[in-house]
Amino acid sequence: MGRSKIVTVSLLALALAWIAAACAMRGPDAVKQHLWWSGLGPVLPHDTFPADCQTCHVGSDWQSLADDFTFDHAAETGVPLVGAHARASCILCHNDRGPAGVFNRQGCAGCHEDMHEGKLGVACEDCHQQNNWRAFDQRAGHAHTRFPLIGVHASTACQRCHAGAEVGRFVPTDPECVTCHASDLARTDNPDHFGLGWTDRCDRCHLPRTWTQAENNP
Amino acid sequence: MRSSIAITLAGVLASAPLANAKLPGVPLTGLPSPSASRATRQDDDTQTVELRVAAQRPRGVLVDRGSVDGLAIGDRVRFRRRAGGVVDGRVVEVGERNALVALDDPAATVELGTRGEATIPSSRLEGEIERIAPATETESDEDAPLEPATEAHPPWTKDDDEWQEGEPLLARIVPLRPDERAPSYSGRIWASADEITSSEDDRTDGFERLGASFRAANHLGRGETIAIDFELDARRTDVPDDDDDTDSGLRIDRASYALGDSRFASDRVEFGRFLQRGMPEFGVLDGVEWGRRLSGGSRVGASLGYMPEPDRDFESGHDFQASAYYRWVFDESEVCSAAIGAQKTLHHGDSDRDLAIATFEYLPADGWNAHATAWVDYYTSGDQARGPGVELTQAYVRASRRFDGGDELAWTYTHFAIPDIERNEIPELSNAALADDRNDRFAVDWRRTLDDDLRLRAEAGVWSDEFESGGDGELAAEKRRLFGDDGRGELSLFGVSGRFSSAYGVRASLAKDDAYGAWTGEYEFAQNTIDGFDSTNNELPQHRLRLGRDWHSASGWSFACDVEAWLWDQETAFALHVFLQRSF
Structure with missing residues (x-):
């Protein structure tokens, strides 16, 4: 069994174990979405709320809310909750770090760490969707750079060019061909590119139709 | 009475x-x-x-x-x-x-x-x-x-x-102190697979990931947060005329203990492996960071430790850094703030990077917003490629204006030059390339809401680097309530003039939401023109089709699957992306 197959089988086994562990875990429904955590007190301002506490609260602990409790966050606060935010526990945003309004103004950065270290800017929604934070449609987004993805580049995994993609790092990436194709250049012997001094401007002969094809460029 | x-x-x-x-x-x-x-x-x-x-x-x-x-x-x-x-x-x-x-x-x-x-x-x-x-x-x-x-x-x-x-x-009402609270635990675990295969010699590329993220808040009753993030990656690239490229490894993204920075504690200390909190631009650290919230909401802080190399291995111990910052806020609402920071790094014990970072933010709820960050490197005579002096290595400036009715106009300027540093952070470049390399881009985005269901989007940008200049543009119309109340679609026309090629094309996407997630589909056609070739071989029409399904549940499960296909010239490629996550 080759190393590649060993890795594949190991990963499959681990993935199954991973899924089993996920199934065994208690989901966020174990802590009801609107069950207030008494430890933080009523940090939500109640000044616009109905005077009748029993509209929302049931029981005697101020933590349990009525089963039919609903709160139109967009209508009441002007801040719509999109994707996973609509399913999140209130306490994740309304907690003792400070007023939620302060963090809301800061956008995603108000609550989420910027793993891109500020280098990709503040418009997170240009790349990320809000259901599970996966980046979406980055190949289309590449059309807004100096290096639109065409041919073989369009179907290449991001990390093949962006060495730090796994940790959210996409710059710097020099667009010169040799930046990513240095190993291809090194093993090219027919013709001997090094011997002929063909070590840069690959685009004079090579087209991105395939990985190997070269064209006679008049 | x-x-x-x-x-x-x-x-x-x-x-x-x-x-x-x-x-x-x-x-x-x-x-x-x-x-x-x-x-x-x-x-x-x-x-x-x-x-x-x-x-x-x-x-x-x-x-x-x-x-x-x-x-x-x-x-x-x-x-x-x-x-x-x-x-x-x-x-x-x-x-x-x-x-x-x-x-x-x-x-x-x-x-x-x-x-x-x-x-x-x-x-x-x-x-x-x-x-x-x-x-x-x-x-x-x-x-x-x-x-x-x-x-x-x-x-x-x-x-x-x-x-x-x-x-x-x-x-x-007086809130309870940390020692009066119950601990809480949260996190997620996920698995993903990205498989790509192309018709050219049956090339394949696989990337599998298993990851976990845990947060324990107030576990010891001191208001602390214990954070652990790790990921197991495996990559596999099969190239017919070369040895297969296989790699796998475990990466610890975070393992830290943080204490403070609540309404009860103006000081905050975090140690372990973590992304620096006070100034994330300084990067991930294996060390300790301290910060203090001053009266009025301003902050000051400093950090010390090693910087893991910013790649898939996160290898540490080569680059030592010391940094400090000061963040000023106009008032505790933090609508307006500015920060400056300085970082000194050593690579294998030798002086490497002298970096200064400045940021400015103006973020009211409505109207104008502004954000700017500048990275400035200070070079000495030992930095051969750049020579002694000060250089703006990177900048990001964005100003946007929100209007009543949902319209928005935004300007974005980015500048990037590869810094002359020893740290294994940038590709190997010659001194000449390092000295000249730069890329500037200025873009304008405009979003216009015509009615509740129809929105227009226009984007235009120009770029310039050390060799050439170009630009890009896109005009799109987004329609909600398409083919039913839960449907939406977008049609866009785009064009781009890049460093090695130019293109124009059309992109159409459809999505249909339901109680559990959404179906999505997208088709794109691009007519590419490759620079430097004549009309006999410089045209490359390209098709891309993507179908996807997102699914999520209230119990914390999230699943996404995308199938993507490309067709260009005589070649085809297919990709399968699968993502499964469980939050708790």
Whole structure:
């Protein structure tokens, strides 16, 4: 069994174990979405709320809310909750770090760490969707750079060019061909590119139709 | 009649959680205290103070009466359960407006809100209670029945400087401290696979990831956060005319302990492996970071430690850094802020990077927004590629304006030059390339809402690097309620003039939401023109089709699957992306 197959089988086994562990875990429904955590007190301002506490609260602990409790966050606060935010526990945003309004103004950065270290800017929604934070449609987004993805580049995994993609790092990436194709250049012997001094401007002969094809460029 | 009004107000105050809050527009001086209205003279020697359970504590229960109500350590308290029966206890701690009562039977439980009474010596309140005399006596007063005698509190001497006119009484309830809270745990685990295969010699590329993220908040009762993130990656690239490229490994993205930075603690310390909090631009650190929130909300901080290399291995121990920052905020709302920071790095013990970072933010809820960050490198004579001097290595500036009705206009400028550093962060480049390499881009985005269901988007950008310049543009129309209330679609035209090629094309996408997620589909056609070739071989039409399904559940499961296909020239490629996540 080759190393590649060993890795594949190991990963499959681990993935199954991973899924089993996920199934065994208690989901966020174990802590009801609107069950207030008494430890933080009523940090939500109640000044616009109905005077009748029993509209929302049931029981005697101020933590349990009525089963039919609903709160139109967009209508009441002007801040719509999109994707996973609509399913999140209130306490994740309304907690003792400070007023939620302060963090809301800061956008995603108000609550989420910027793993891109500020280098990709503040418009997170240009790349990320809000259901599970996966980046979406980055190949289309590449059309807004100096290096639109065409041919073989369009179907290449991001990390093949962006060495730090796994940790959210996409710059710097020099667009010169040799930046990513240095190993291809090194093993090219027919013709001997090094011997002929063909070590840069690959685009004079090579087209991105395939990985190997070269064209006679008049 | 003044006394009866005072009694009513006293009752409101006594029942309010914040006993010393003022009512809007009503001076409190001269009003009877809660103790006056709740303390009942029992006989010549003792009085009864009514109270209520406000919170439960490990050592007993917290009641809503304190020293100003006459309570003292050792006082006996009797709670009357709603379900019947009594529970006795003794006051063991007394605050100004609350007290901790230890129950005689530690196994007994008393629900929140349970009423009770404490018996205290009358002498504690003597000298403090005065009767309120009627301000004036009128003829009608003479005929009115006598009001019950009301005990008055001496003038309030403590100003509640936090309360403001019009503020609800609930807004200033004292929160529990970290050691009074329960711990909480959260996180997620996920698995993903990205498989790509192309028709050219059956090339394949696989990337599988298994990851986990855990957060334990207040586990030790100090308000701390313990964070652990790790990921197991495996990559596999099969190239027919070369050895297969296979790689796998475990990467620890985060393992840290953070303490502080809450309403109770102005200092914050984090150590372990983490992304720096005060100034994330300094990067991930294996070390320690300290920060302090100053009066007014400004912050100052510093950090020390090694920087993991920013690649898939996160190998550490090569680059040591020391940094410090100061973040100024206009006020505690943080609408306007600015920060400066400096970082010094050593690569294998030798001086490497001298970096200064400046940021500015203006983020009101409406209207104009602005954000700017600048990375400035200071080079010495030892930096051969750049030479001595100061250089703006990177900049990001964005200003946007939101209009009523949902319209938005944004300007973005980015500048990037590869820094001359020894750290394994950038590709290997010659000194000449390093000296000249740069890329500047300026873009304008405009979003116009025509009605509830139709929105237009226009984007235009220009770029310039050390060799060439170009630009890009896109015009799109987004329609909601397409093919039903849950459908939406977008049609866009785009064009780009890049470094090696140019293209124009069209992209159409459709999505259909349902209770569990959404179906998505996208088709794109691009007519590419490759620079430097003649018309016989410079055209490359390209098709891309993507179909996807997102699914999520209230119990924390999230699943996404995308199938993507490309067709260009004589070649095809297919990709499968699968993502599974469980949040807890």
